[in-house]
Amino acid sequence: MNKFYEIYLDLEKAILNQTYHAGTLLPSENDLAKVYHVSRETIRKALVLLLENGYIQKKQGKGSIVLNVNRFDFPVSGLTSFKELHDSQNLKSETIVTKNCIEKISKKLANHLKISQETEIIYVERQRKFNQEVVILDKDYLLTSIIPELPAEAAQNSIYDYIEHTLGLTISFAQKEITVDPATKKDHELMDLNGDTHVVVVRSDVYLEDTTLFQHTESRHRLDRFRFVEFARRRSPM
Structure with missing residues:
Protein backbone atom coordinates (compact mmCIF):
# COMPACT_ATOMS: atom_id res chain seq x y z
CA MET A 1 0.00 0.00 0.00
CA LEU A 67 -15.93 19.15 7.42
CA ASN A 68 -18.99 17.75 9.14
CA VAL A 69 -18.98 14.07 8.21
CA ASN A 70 -21.62 13.01 10.71
CA ARG A 71 -23.67 11.68 7.81
CA PHE A 72 -24.48 8.21 6.58
CA ASP A 73 -23.74 6.99 3.08
CA PHE A 74 -26.65 5.58 1.10
CA PRO A 75 -25.71 3.98 -2.23
CA VAL A 76 -27.95 5.31 -4.98
CA SER A 77 -28.04 2.30 -7.28
CA GLY A 78 -27.65 -0.51 -4.77
CA LEU A 79 -30.53 -2.53 -3.34
CA THR A 80 -29.57 -2.76 0.32
CA SER A 81 -31.76 -3.16 3.37
CA PHE A 82 -31.43 -0.74 6.26
CA LYS A 83 -30.14 -3.54 8.49
CA GLU A 84 -27.44 -4.45 5.98
CA LEU A 85 -26.46 -0.79 5.77
CA HIS A 86 -26.58 -0.54 9.55
CA ASP A 87 -24.26 -3.53 9.95
CA SER A 88 -21.81 -2.54 7.19
CA GLN A 89 -21.35 1.01 8.51
CA ASN A 90 -21.53 0.13 12.22
CA LEU A 91 -24.37 2.59 12.74
CA LYS A 92 -25.79 3.05 16.22
CA SER A 93 -29.50 3.27 15.62
CA GLU A 94 -32.92 2.26 16.86
CA THR A 95 -35.90 1.15 14.77
CA ILE A 96 -39.41 1.92 15.98
CA VAL A 97 -42.27 0.20 14.12
CA THR A 98 -45.26 2.54 14.21
CA LYS A 99 -47.51 0.56 11.83
CA ASN A 100 -47.69 -2.99 10.45
CA CYS A 101 -51.14 -3.65 9.03
CA ILE A 102 -53.06 -4.90 5.99
CA GLU A 103 -55.04 -2.29 4.08
CA LYS A 104 -56.31 -1.41 0.61
CA ILE A 105 -53.81 0.30 -1.62
CA SER A 106 -54.31 4.01 -2.19
CA LYS A 107 -55.60 5.23 -5.56
CA LYS A 108 -52.41 7.24 -6.13
CA LEU A 109 -50.10 4.28 -5.50
CA ALA A 110 -52.31 1.89 -7.48
CA ASN A 111 -52.10 4.23 -10.47
CA HIS A 112 -48.33 4.53 -10.08
CA LEU A 113 -47.86 0.77 -9.94
CA LYS A 114 -50.55 0.16 -12.59
CA ILE A 115 -52.42 -2.32 -10.46
CA SER A 116 -56.02 -2.64 -9.23
CA GLN A 117 -57.31 -0.27 -6.57
CA GLU A 118 -58.77 -3.35 -4.86
CA THR A 119 -55.25 -4.68 -4.21
CA GLU A 120 -54.42 -5.40 -0.57
CA ILE A 121 -51.03 -4.41 0.77
CA ILE A 122 -49.13 -4.70 4.02
CA TYR A 123 -48.25 -1.19 5.12
CA VAL A 124 -45.18 -0.93 7.34
CA GLU A 125 -44.12 2.39 8.82
CA ARG A 126 -40.81 2.62 10.71
CA GLN A 127 -38.90 5.42 12.41
CA ARG A 128 -35.09 5.23 12.26
CA LYS A 129 -33.52 6.88 15.26
CA PHE A 130 -29.89 8.05 15.54
CA ASN A 131 -28.48 9.83 18.60
CA GLN A 132 -32.00 10.13 20.07
CA GLU A 133 -33.34 11.81 16.91
CA VAL A 134 -35.66 10.32 14.29
CA VAL A 135 -33.97 11.23 11.01
CA ILE A 136 -35.54 8.63 8.67
CA LEU A 137 -39.17 7.68 8.17
CA ASP A 138 -39.52 4.47 6.13
CA LYS A 139 -42.79 3.46 4.50
CA ASP A 140 -43.07 0.01 2.91
CA TYR A 141 -45.99 -1.26 0.83
CA LEU A 142 -45.87 -5.04 0.29
CA LEU A 143 -48.30 -6.83 -2.03
CA THR A 144 -50.14 -9.50 -0.03
CA SER A 145 -50.38 -11.67 -3.14
CA ILE A 146 -46.61 -12.17 -2.76
CA ILE A 147 -46.06 -11.47 0.95
CA PRO A 148 -49.23 -12.71 2.73
CA GLU A 149 -48.11 -11.58 6.18
CA LEU A 150 -45.22 -9.90 7.93
CA PRO A 151 -44.41 -10.98 11.48
CA ALA A 152 -43.68 -8.19 13.93
CA GLU A 153 -40.14 -9.50 14.42
CA ALA A 154 -39.43 -9.23 10.68
CA ALA A 155 -40.77 -5.66 10.58
CA GLN A 156 -38.55 -4.78 13.51
CA ASN A 157 -35.38 -6.44 12.22
CA SER A 158 -35.25 -6.95 8.44
CA ILE A 159 -38.04 -7.38 5.91
CA TYR A 160 -35.58 -8.50 3.23
CA ASP A 161 -34.05 -11.15 5.48
CA TYR A 162 -37.55 -12.53 6.10
CA ILE A 163 -38.45 -12.50 2.40
CA GLU A 164 -35.23 -14.15 1.27
CA HIS A 165 -34.51 -16.60 4.09
CA THR A 166 -37.97 -17.45 5.42
CA LEU A 167 -40.11 -17.17 2.30
CA GLY A 168 -37.29 -18.30 -0.01
CA LEU A 169 -37.85 -15.55 -2.59
CA THR A 170 -35.05 -13.86 -4.54
CA ILE A 171 -35.06 -10.06 -4.59
CA SER A 172 -33.49 -8.88 -7.82
CA PHE A 173 -33.78 -5.21 -8.78
CA ALA A 174 -35.50 -1.89 -8.20
CA GLN A 175 -36.42 1.25 -10.07
CA LYS A 176 -35.57 4.30 -7.94
CA GLU A 177 -36.50 7.95 -7.86
CA ILE A 178 -34.83 10.52 -5.57
CA THR A 179 -36.45 13.89 -4.94
CA VAL A 180 -36.38 16.72 -2.43
CA ASP A 181 -39.97 17.24 -1.27
CA PRO A 182 -41.71 19.63 1.12
CA ALA A 183 -42.02 18.02 4.56
CA THR A 184 -45.53 16.74 5.25
CA LYS A 185 -47.54 17.00 8.45
CA LYS A 186 -46.63 13.38 9.21
CA ASP A 187 -42.94 14.12 8.66
CA HIS A 188 -43.13 16.85 11.28
CA GLU A 189 -45.04 14.57 13.65
CA LEU A 190 -42.83 11.50 13.33
CA MET A 191 -39.40 12.98 12.54
CA ASP A 192 -37.07 15.40 14.33
CA LEU A 193 -36.68 17.90 11.50
CA ASN A 194 -35.23 20.74 13.57
CA GLY A 195 -37.06 23.35 11.53
CA ASP A 196 -36.31 21.85 8.10
CA THR A 197 -39.03 22.48 5.54
CA HIS A 198 -37.97 19.73 3.11
CA VAL A 199 -36.85 16.09 3.18
CA VAL A 200 -34.96 13.85 0.76
CA VAL A 201 -37.29 11.11 -0.49
CA VAL A 202 -36.12 7.86 -2.09
CA ARG A 203 -38.95 5.94 -3.77
CA SER A 204 -38.36 2.42 -5.06
CA ASP A 205 -40.41 -0.16 -6.94
CA VAL A 206 -38.82 -3.50 -6.07
CA TYR A 207 -39.00 -6.73 -8.09
CA LEU A 208 -38.26 -10.40 -7.64
CA GLU A 209 -35.96 -12.45 -9.85
CA ASP A 210 -38.87 -13.39 -12.13
CA THR A 211 -39.66 -9.64 -12.58
CA THR A 212 -42.71 -9.79 -10.28
CA LEU A 213 -43.34 -6.49 -8.50
CA PHE A 214 -43.75 -7.10 -4.77
CA GLN A 215 -42.91 -3.84 -2.97
CA HIS A 216 -42.98 -0.09 -3.15
CA THR A 217 -40.90 1.82 -0.61
CA GLU A 218 -40.72 5.47 0.36
CA SER A 219 -37.79 6.42 2.55
CA ARG A 220 -37.88 9.98 3.86
CA HIS A 221 -34.59 11.45 5.12
CA ARG A 222 -33.68 14.54 7.07
CA LEU A 223 -31.57 16.78 4.84
CA ASP A 224 -28.57 17.42 7.05
CA ARG A 225 -27.68 13.88 8.07
CA PHE A 226 -27.24 12.01 4.81
CA ARG A 227 -25.34 11.95 1.60
CA PHE A 228 -26.19 9.71 -1.31
CA VAL A 229 -23.16 8.22 -3.00
CA GLU A 230 -22.47 6.50 -6.27
CA PHE A 231 -19.44 5.56 -8.31
CA ALA A 232 -19.53 7.02 -11.80
CA ARG A 233 -17.18 6.38 -14.68
CA ARG A 234 -17.17 8.62 -17.75
CA ARG A 235 -17.65 6.73 -20.99
CA SER A 236 -15.94 7.83 -24.14
CA PRO A 237 -18.29 9.58 -26.59
CA MET A 238 -19.29 7.39 -29.53
Whole structure:
Protein backbone atom coordinates (compact mmCIF):
# COMPACT_ATOMS: atom_id res chain seq x y z
CA MET A 1 0.00 0.00 0.00
CA ASN A 2 1.29 3.48 -0.85
CA LYS A 3 2.43 5.52 2.14
CA PHE A 4 0.17 8.46 1.27
CA TYR A 5 -2.84 6.12 1.22
CA GLU A 6 -1.93 4.74 4.64
CA ILE A 7 -1.77 8.33 5.93
CA TYR A 8 -5.12 9.10 4.29
CA LEU A 9 -6.73 6.12 6.05
CA ASP A 10 -5.22 7.12 9.37
CA LEU A 11 -6.45 10.72 9.06
CA GLU A 12 -9.86 9.52 7.86
CA LYS A 13 -10.15 7.34 10.97
CA ALA A 14 -9.13 10.27 13.18
CA ILE A 15 -11.82 12.47 11.60
CA LEU A 16 -14.52 9.80 11.88
CA ASN A 17 -13.55 9.16 15.51
CA GLN A 18 -13.72 12.94 16.08
CA THR A 19 -10.11 13.21 17.10
CA TYR A 20 -10.33 16.14 14.70
CA HIS A 21 -13.72 17.84 15.11
CA ALA A 22 -15.74 19.51 12.36
CA GLY A 23 -14.71 23.12 11.88
CA THR A 24 -11.22 22.66 13.30
CA LEU A 25 -7.96 22.63 11.36
CA LEU A 26 -5.81 19.61 10.65
CA PRO A 27 -2.16 20.03 11.62
CA SER A 28 -0.11 21.82 8.97
CA GLU A 29 1.59 19.91 6.15
CA ASN A 30 4.94 20.44 7.88
CA ASP A 31 3.64 19.11 11.19
CA LEU A 32 2.00 16.09 9.53
CA ALA A 33 5.21 15.38 7.61
CA LYS A 34 7.09 15.27 10.93
CA VAL A 35 4.47 13.06 12.59
CA TYR A 36 4.47 10.50 9.76
CA HIS A 37 8.17 10.88 8.86
CA VAL A 38 7.44 11.55 5.20
CA SER A 39 7.84 14.40 2.71
CA ARG A 40 5.32 17.23 2.36
CA GLU A 41 4.52 15.89 -1.12
CA THR A 42 3.35 12.61 0.41
CA ILE A 43 1.19 14.54 2.89
CA ARG A 44 -0.28 16.61 0.05
CA LYS A 45 -1.35 13.43 -1.76
CA ALA A 46 -3.10 12.19 1.39
CA LEU A 47 -4.83 15.55 1.83
CA VAL A 48 -6.03 15.49 -1.78
CA LEU A 49 -7.78 12.17 -1.05
CA LEU A 50 -9.39 13.65 2.06
CA LEU A 51 -10.53 16.63 -0.02
CA GLU A 52 -11.95 14.47 -2.82
CA ASN A 53 -13.86 12.29 -0.36
CA GLY A 54 -15.47 15.21 1.45
CA TYR A 55 -13.53 15.13 4.72
CA ILE A 56 -11.77 18.49 4.48
CA GLN A 57 -11.92 21.82 2.68
CA LYS A 58 -8.72 23.66 1.81
CA LYS A 59 -8.74 27.37 2.60
CA GLN A 60 -5.91 29.57 1.49
CA GLY A 61 -4.02 31.08 4.41
CA LYS A 62 -5.67 28.76 6.93
CA GLY A 63 -5.03 25.16 5.91
CA SER A 64 -7.28 22.09 5.92
CA ILE A 65 -10.64 22.59 7.64
CA VAL A 66 -12.40 19.42 8.81
CA LEU A 67 -15.93 19.15 7.42
CA ASN A 68 -18.99 17.75 9.14
CA VAL A 69 -18.98 14.07 8.21
CA ASN A 70 -21.62 13.01 10.71
CA ARG A 71 -23.67 11.68 7.81
CA PHE A 72 -24.48 8.21 6.58
CA ASP A 73 -23.74 6.99 3.08
CA PHE A 74 -26.65 5.58 1.10
CA PRO A 75 -25.71 3.98 -2.23
CA VAL A 76 -27.95 5.31 -4.98
CA SER A 77 -28.04 2.30 -7.28
CA GLY A 78 -27.65 -0.51 -4.77
CA LEU A 79 -30.53 -2.53 -3.34
CA THR A 80 -29.57 -2.76 0.32
CA SER A 81 -31.76 -3.16 3.37
CA PHE A 82 -31.43 -0.74 6.26
CA LYS A 83 -30.14 -3.54 8.49
CA GLU A 84 -27.44 -4.45 5.98
CA LEU A 85 -26.46 -0.79 5.77
CA HIS A 86 -26.58 -0.54 9.55
CA ASP A 87 -24.26 -3.53 9.95
CA SER A 88 -21.81 -2.54 7.19
CA GLN A 89 -21.35 1.01 8.51
CA ASN A 90 -21.53 0.13 12.22
CA LEU A 91 -24.37 2.59 12.74
CA LYS A 92 -25.79 3.05 16.22
CA SER A 93 -29.50 3.27 15.62
CA GLU A 94 -32.92 2.26 16.86
CA THR A 95 -35.90 1.15 14.77
CA ILE A 96 -39.41 1.92 15.98
CA VAL A 97 -42.27 0.20 14.12
CA THR A 98 -45.26 2.54 14.21
CA LYS A 99 -47.51 0.56 11.83
CA ASN A 100 -47.69 -2.99 10.45
CA CYS A 101 -51.14 -3.65 9.03
CA ILE A 102 -53.06 -4.90 5.99
CA GLU A 103 -55.04 -2.29 4.08
CA LYS A 104 -56.31 -1.41 0.61
CA ILE A 105 -53.81 0.30 -1.62
CA SER A 106 -54.31 4.01 -2.19
CA LYS A 107 -55.60 5.23 -5.56
CA LYS A 108 -52.41 7.24 -6.13
CA LEU A 109 -50.10 4.28 -5.50
CA ALA A 110 -52.31 1.89 -7.48
CA ASN A 111 -52.10 4.23 -10.47
CA HIS A 112 -48.33 4.53 -10.08
CA LEU A 113 -47.86 0.77 -9.94
CA LYS A 114 -50.55 0.16 -12.59
CA ILE A 115 -52.42 -2.32 -10.46
CA SER A 116 -56.02 -2.64 -9.23
CA GLN A 117 -57.31 -0.27 -6.57
CA GLU A 118 -58.77 -3.35 -4.86
CA THR A 119 -55.25 -4.68 -4.21
CA GLU A 120 -54.42 -5.40 -0.57
CA ILE A 121 -51.03 -4.41 0.77
CA ILE A 122 -49.13 -4.70 4.02
CA TYR A 123 -48.25 -1.19 5.12
CA VAL A 124 -45.18 -0.93 7.34
CA GLU A 125 -44.12 2.39 8.82
CA ARG A 126 -40.81 2.62 10.71
CA GLN A 127 -38.90 5.42 12.41
CA ARG A 128 -35.09 5.23 12.26
CA LYS A 129 -33.52 6.88 15.26
CA PHE A 130 -29.89 8.05 15.54
CA ASN A 131 -28.48 9.83 18.60
CA GLN A 132 -32.00 10.13 20.07
CA GLU A 133 -33.34 11.81 16.91
CA VAL A 134 -35.66 10.32 14.29
CA VAL A 135 -33.97 11.23 11.01
CA ILE A 136 -35.54 8.63 8.67
CA LEU A 137 -39.17 7.68 8.17
CA ASP A 138 -39.52 4.47 6.13
CA LYS A 139 -42.79 3.46 4.50
CA ASP A 140 -43.07 0.01 2.91
CA TYR A 141 -45.99 -1.26 0.83
CA LEU A 142 -45.87 -5.04 0.29
CA LEU A 143 -48.30 -6.83 -2.03
CA THR A 144 -50.14 -9.50 -0.03
CA SER A 145 -50.38 -11.67 -3.14
CA ILE A 146 -46.61 -12.17 -2.76
CA ILE A 147 -46.06 -11.47 0.95
CA PRO A 148 -49.23 -12.71 2.73
CA GLU A 149 -48.11 -11.58 6.18
CA LEU A 150 -45.22 -9.90 7.93
CA PRO A 151 -44.41 -10.98 11.48
CA ALA A 152 -43.68 -8.19 13.93
CA GLU A 153 -40.14 -9.50 14.42
CA ALA A 154 -39.43 -9.23 10.68
CA ALA A 155 -40.77 -5.66 10.58
CA GLN A 156 -38.55 -4.78 13.51
CA ASN A 157 -35.38 -6.44 12.22
CA SER A 158 -35.25 -6.95 8.44
CA ILE A 159 -38.04 -7.38 5.91
CA TYR A 160 -35.58 -8.50 3.23
CA ASP A 161 -34.05 -11.15 5.48
CA TYR A 162 -37.55 -12.53 6.10
CA ILE A 163 -38.45 -12.50 2.40
CA GLU A 164 -35.23 -14.15 1.27
CA HIS A 165 -34.51 -16.60 4.09
CA THR A 166 -37.97 -17.45 5.42
CA LEU A 167 -40.11 -17.17 2.30
CA GLY A 168 -37.29 -18.30 -0.01
CA LEU A 169 -37.85 -15.55 -2.59
CA THR A 170 -35.05 -13.86 -4.54
CA ILE A 171 -35.06 -10.06 -4.59
CA SER A 172 -33.49 -8.88 -7.82
CA PHE A 173 -33.78 -5.21 -8.78
CA ALA A 174 -35.50 -1.89 -8.20
CA GLN A 175 -36.42 1.25 -10.07
CA LYS A 176 -35.57 4.30 -7.94
CA GLU A 177 -36.50 7.95 -7.86
CA ILE A 178 -34.83 10.52 -5.57
CA THR A 179 -36.45 13.89 -4.94
CA VAL A 180 -36.38 16.72 -2.43
CA ASP A 181 -39.97 17.24 -1.27
CA PRO A 182 -41.71 19.63 1.12
CA ALA A 183 -42.02 18.02 4.56
CA THR A 184 -45.53 16.74 5.25
CA LYS A 185 -47.54 17.00 8.45
CA LYS A 186 -46.63 13.38 9.21
CA ASP A 187 -42.94 14.12 8.66
CA HIS A 188 -43.13 16.85 11.28
CA GLU A 189 -45.04 14.57 13.65
CA LEU A 190 -42.83 11.50 13.33
CA MET A 191 -39.40 12.98 12.54
CA ASP A 192 -37.07 15.40 14.33
CA LEU A 193 -36.68 17.90 11.50
CA ASN A 194 -35.23 20.74 13.57
CA GLY A 195 -37.06 23.35 11.53
CA ASP A 196 -36.31 21.85 8.10
CA THR A 197 -39.03 22.48 5.54
CA HIS A 198 -37.97 19.73 3.11
CA VAL A 199 -36.85 16.09 3.18
CA VAL A 200 -34.96 13.85 0.76
CA VAL A 201 -37.29 11.11 -0.49
CA VAL A 202 -36.12 7.86 -2.09
CA ARG A 203 -38.95 5.94 -3.77
CA SER A 204 -38.36 2.42 -5.06
CA ASP A 205 -40.41 -0.16 -6.94
CA VAL A 206 -38.82 -3.50 -6.07
CA TYR A 207 -39.00 -6.73 -8.09
CA LEU A 208 -38.26 -10.40 -7.64
CA GLU A 209 -35.96 -12.45 -9.85
CA ASP A 210 -38.87 -13.39 -12.13
CA THR A 211 -39.66 -9.64 -12.58
CA THR A 212 -42.71 -9.79 -10.28
CA LEU A 213 -43.34 -6.49 -8.50
CA PHE A 214 -43.75 -7.10 -4.77
CA GLN A 215 -42.91 -3.84 -2.97
CA HIS A 216 -42.98 -0.09 -3.15
CA THR A 217 -40.90 1.82 -0.61
CA GLU A 218 -40.72 5.47 0.36
CA SER A 219 -37.79 6.42 2.55
CA ARG A 220 -37.88 9.98 3.86
CA HIS A 221 -34.59 11.45 5.12
CA ARG A 222 -33.68 14.54 7.07
CA LEU A 223 -31.57 16.78 4.84
CA ASP A 224 -28.57 17.42 7.05
CA ARG A 225 -27.68 13.88 8.07
CA PHE A 226 -27.24 12.01 4.81
CA ARG A 227 -25.34 11.95 1.60
CA PHE A 228 -26.19 9.71 -1.31
CA VAL A 229 -23.16 8.22 -3.00
CA GLU A 230 -22.47 6.50 -6.27
CA PHE A 231 -19.44 5.56 -8.31
CA ALA A 232 -19.53 7.02 -11.80
CA ARG A 233 -17.18 6.38 -14.68
CA ARG A 234 -17.17 8.62 -17.75
CA ARG A 235 -17.65 6.73 -20.99
CA SER A 236 -15.94 7.83 -24.14
CA PRO A 237 -18.29 9.58 -26.59
CA MET A 238 -19.29 7.39 -29.53
